[in-house]
Amino acid sequence: MTFHVYNTLTKEKMPFEPMEAGVARVYNCGPTVYGRPHIGNYRSFLFADLLRRWLEYTGLEVRQVMNITDVGHLTDDDVADSGGDDKVEAQARREKKDPFEITRGYTAMFLQDMAALGVREPEARPKATEYIEEMVTMVEQLIASGHAYRVGGNVYFDVSTFPAYGRLSGNRVEDLVAGSRVEVNDEKRHPADFALWKSDPAHLMKWETPFGADGFPGWHIECSAMAKALLGDQIDIHTGGEDNVFPHHECEIAQSACANGVPLANVWMHAKFLQVDGGKMSKSIGNVYTLSDIEERGFEPRHLRFALLRGHYRTQINFTWPIMDEIRARLENLDEVAVMLHRILDGGPAAADAEAGRALLDSAIASFEGGMNDDLNAPVALAALESLRKPLLEGQVGAAVAADTLAFYGKANEVFGFIQVDKQTADAEIEALIEARNAAKAAKDWTAADAARNQLTAMGIELQDTPDGVVWRRR
């Protein structure tokens, strides 16, 4: 089975076929760095990471680009004289800092969180401020080809020149006008036209361009320009959160297609929003969590990674603390699968027949790959990994199969990235305590034996007394 992906543009699952054999070009819409990213943001970035890792698993070279938006989008595009109210500048005023300091600081925070969550570095993380020239070039092209028009220092895209506008989101231009709640902007020929470039002397982040001395880019042009600069006119997959569908991606599609003459992306994939406590997360409820909040509650970043990848990316999933507790328990069990496999490879008890369990492994692999190939069905793939545990506990796995299982488990974890697959080694202190307890047990000195065990428990070491002696694992 080949990898099938759901394409928001066609509303269908289709086999994924990269334009260039063996290479997938992927662009992910990244964060606007005006604040600390929260667990909702993480979900869509983790989805992008999962996609990239699965493409790699299938043998493709992945050329992945995720932008960093360090120019604030306007909070209100329709008011021409918006007074420079953009999110980055608003935050800068709140913190009494230079807007460039703001974006630098939050970019660093974002990258730190991504690293902690085990997100692989994309090929490039372009910053919008470093591609102003490319944006200007694209805007000029759009003007020259009649898809955009200037009104003073402002430039707007003319949606009437792109009939497919609205296809991605299912919006019709007429409805957009009817549903518009914002003031009519007299400058625009059509209310649905969107800004490519704006000018405002009061703006702090501004650039001198052919459109004026005090300009800054519109909402959507940066992604079109950066995708083109780094991946080419046409790419395989473009991803983002579901909120990006409209207007952001709809506008990208229009301006890129009109500037480049080819469709921007063949496949558009969108991750659903994360809910918290069964609803929208909100600052007033106080459940807009960041990675630090997760860690303060005693969880590791990989627990959150698991929690956010546990559901299919196109279904809305919920985040609650009890769910995190469940995740912790599940992850301990997944870790233990690796522990048990290492134990067998080190000569521990295994099924007499070295090939025992082969069929179980084969079906787990088939189920894992089948799940992921079906539009990244992570729950099915995870179930396949969890199904490996029982045969191991029951001693149904032979030495040869254990070796192959461990190899597969490692590969599978290259995709999920939250399981402890490497062998857990004991240090001298742990060995000594285990020895001390064994000795105390032999002498029936239960107080001393329990003291040693409690000490190990405090160190996160769980002892398991088996008929073959004591074994341990980290918890």
Next chain:
RNA sequence: GGCGGCAUGGCCAAGUGGCUAAGGCGAUGGAUUGCAAAUCCAUUAUUCCCCGGUUCGAAUCCGGGUGCCGCCUCCA
């Protein structure tokens, strides 16, 4: 007002026309244990939000209702 998504056991989460509705977490009883933990055995949805309909047959399709969520306005 316009457009769209989702609703499966105590919890999480697959399944989208046909074997006994995956898998996990948890719970209860028993075994085991110096006591625990871990483990093993057994039990834990005759049923898939509600009401109709289509069909030999539906959790899966259609109509209506209810609830939650999203987009249309910055947002992953």
